[in-house]
Amino acid sequence: MSFPKNFIWGTATAAAQIEGAWDEDGRTPSIWDTMPEGKIARNETCHVACDHYHRWKEDLKIMKKLGMKAYRFSVSWSRVIPRRGEINEKGLKFYRNLVDCLTEMGIEPMVTLFHSDMPVWVFEAGGWKKEKTSDDFEDYARVVTEALSDKVKYWFTMNEPQCFASDYIMLDPEARMEEVTRNILLAHGKAVRAIRKYAKQPAKIGLVIMGLCMEPVEGVMDELTAEAATFSEEMRYMGMKWWMDPVILGEIPSALQNTLSEDDMKIICQPLDLFAGNVYFSANYADIPGGVNPLAVPGMPKSQLGMPFKPKCMYYFAKFVWHRYHLPVLFTENGFSNVDFIMSDGKVHDPQRQDYIHRYLLEVKRAVEEGIPVIGYLYWSLLDNFEWFHGYDIRFGLVYVDYQTQQRTIKDSAYYYADVIRSNGEIL
Numbered sequence: 287m288s289f290p291k292n293f294i295w296g297t298a299t300a301a302a303q304i305e306g307a308w309d310e311d312g313r314t315p316s317i318w319d320t321m322p323e324g325k326i327a328r329n330e331t332c333h334v335a336c337d338h339y340h341r342w343k344e345d346l347k348i349m350k351k352l353g354m355k356a357y358r359f360s361v362s363w364s365r366v367i368p369r370r371g372e373i374n375e376k377g378l379k380f381y382r383n384l385v386d387c388l389t390e391m392g393i394e395p396m397v398t399l400f401h402s403d404m405p406v407w408v409f410e411a412g413g414w415k416k417e418k419t420s421d422d423f424e425d426y427a428r429v430v431t432e433a434l435s436d437k438v439k440y441w442f443t444m445n446e447p448q449c450f451a452s453d454y455i456m457l458d459p460e461a462r463m464e465e466v467t468r469n470i471l472l473a474h475g476k477a478v479r480a481i482r483k484y485a486k487q488p489a490k491i492g493l494v495i496m497g498l499c500m501e502p503v504e505g506v507m508d509e510l511t512a513e514a515a516t517f518s519e520e521m522r523y524m525g526m527k528w529w530m531d532p533v534i535l536g537e538i539p540s541a542l543q544n545t546l547s548e549d550d551m552k553i554i555c556q557p558l559d560l561f562a563g564n565v566y567f568s569a570n571y572a573d574i575p576g577g578v579n580p581l582a583v584p585g586m587p588k589s590q591l592g593m594p595f596k597p598k599c600m601y602y603f604a605k606f607v608w609h610r611y612h613l614p615v616l617f618t619e620n621g622f623s624n625v626d627f628i629m630s631d632g633k634v635h636d637p638q639r640q641d642y643i644h645r646y647l648l649e650v651k652r653a654v655e656e657g658i659p660v661i662g663y664l665y666w667s668l669l670d671n672f673e674w675f676h677g678y679d680i681r682f683g684l685v686y687v688d689y690q691t692q693q694r695t696i697k698d699s700a701y702y703y704a705d706v707i708r709s710n711g712e713i714l
């Protein structure tokens with residue numbers, strides 16, 4: 287069995303990482319626009335980023351040229367709701383145009399409501415320390431759903447709570463992870479409720495989790511042990527169990543027993559349609575008592591960002607989450623950062639990324655062949671972009687961005703991925 291006919295091939299981005307236009311057309315800042323000095327490498331900012339806010343048509347044309355079937359982007363909360371109770375029509379119009387154009391091009395739009403860029407007004411009102419933030423998020427979800435759901439079927443409430451919760455605590459050290467988790471989970475549940483209520487067509491909803499799993503290693507850990515370790519309490523908030531057990535199974539991990547009430551769980555545990563995971567590598571065995579640390583293997587292949595090259599994580603992720611949560615699996619991110627540059631022939635040759643895509647996708651194929659319902663794969667990212675605390679040095683894109691001129695150059699790996707898409711995975 288190979289990839290199903292309707293397999294979703296695409297890419298993903300996030301508003302703060304590509305849009306720029308940080309103070310245009312009524313947008314107010316997010317916490318990433320006002321990061322304290324010294325936090326972001328070389329004090330770079332995302333004020334301009336890839337200037338996608340002005341160049342989105344060019345970027346969509348590139349997607350079309352590459353044959354993308356789907357595009358996951360995030361909405362900037364502070365572009366749509368610049369202050370509590372205010373709706374910014376110009377901000378909504380930007381996303382409206384994007385969605386209209388995507389659908390005209392036959393590219394499935396997929397919306398992430400929150401990808402790390404908390405509005406400063408929300409932060410100043412108490413951020414994830416306050417339950418009220420979950421009401422603000424519900425309201426925001428309603429506004430976006432009303433505006434876009436005639437054409438958008440796929441919705442993700444939030445991206446990688448593990449990461450944005452830790453970032454939040456770094457900015458507000460008084461916050462406790464347990465209370466932050468509670469308010470994030472309430473925000474998720476309330477947003478699902480709003481999407482279901484206001485969507486103009488049946489919605490497919492997920493929460494994008496950082497899909498950190500353990501994989502078996504000969505002589506160290508067999509598959510059953512790796513699977514159990516993937517969902518062990520010891521992974522705490524970096525693992526999937528902490529977030530997804532309450533959300534999907536309605537079960538509370540022991541560390542959250544004193545934090546989540548029965549009433550909270552009625553909000554948090556809403557039916558979802560898919561299991562969305564961002565998967566780049568498998569976890570560190572040093573996390574397990576007595577384990578070995580593959581990150582410590584001298585000279586092992588890693589990306590520019592230091593992520594280990596571990597293609598099998600795709601297969602084990604799909605298998606383990608399918609066993610536990612019984613929802614169709616969507617890879618909402620996977621990608622490779624590389625030292626890319628424009629070469630003397632004017633092209634960007636990136637054979638490492640091409641090999642990465644090839645070998646990671648072979649593991650997705652293995653899962654599909656075993657009958658695990660994997661419904662799609664979205665490469666991270668369409669464009670090189672603002673990689674949070676690392677600034678612009680780290681390049682994940684299928685498309686190279688020259689930040690001085692904003693010129694886009696399609697990398698070799700993008701043409702390879704386009705061939706994979708065209709053949710529906712047959713060339714792998």
Ligand code: IFM
Nearest residue numbers: 300446564619666673682
């Ligand atoms: O750039 C990030 C993205 O915002 C979330 N997932 C991981 C990517 C690469 O670090």
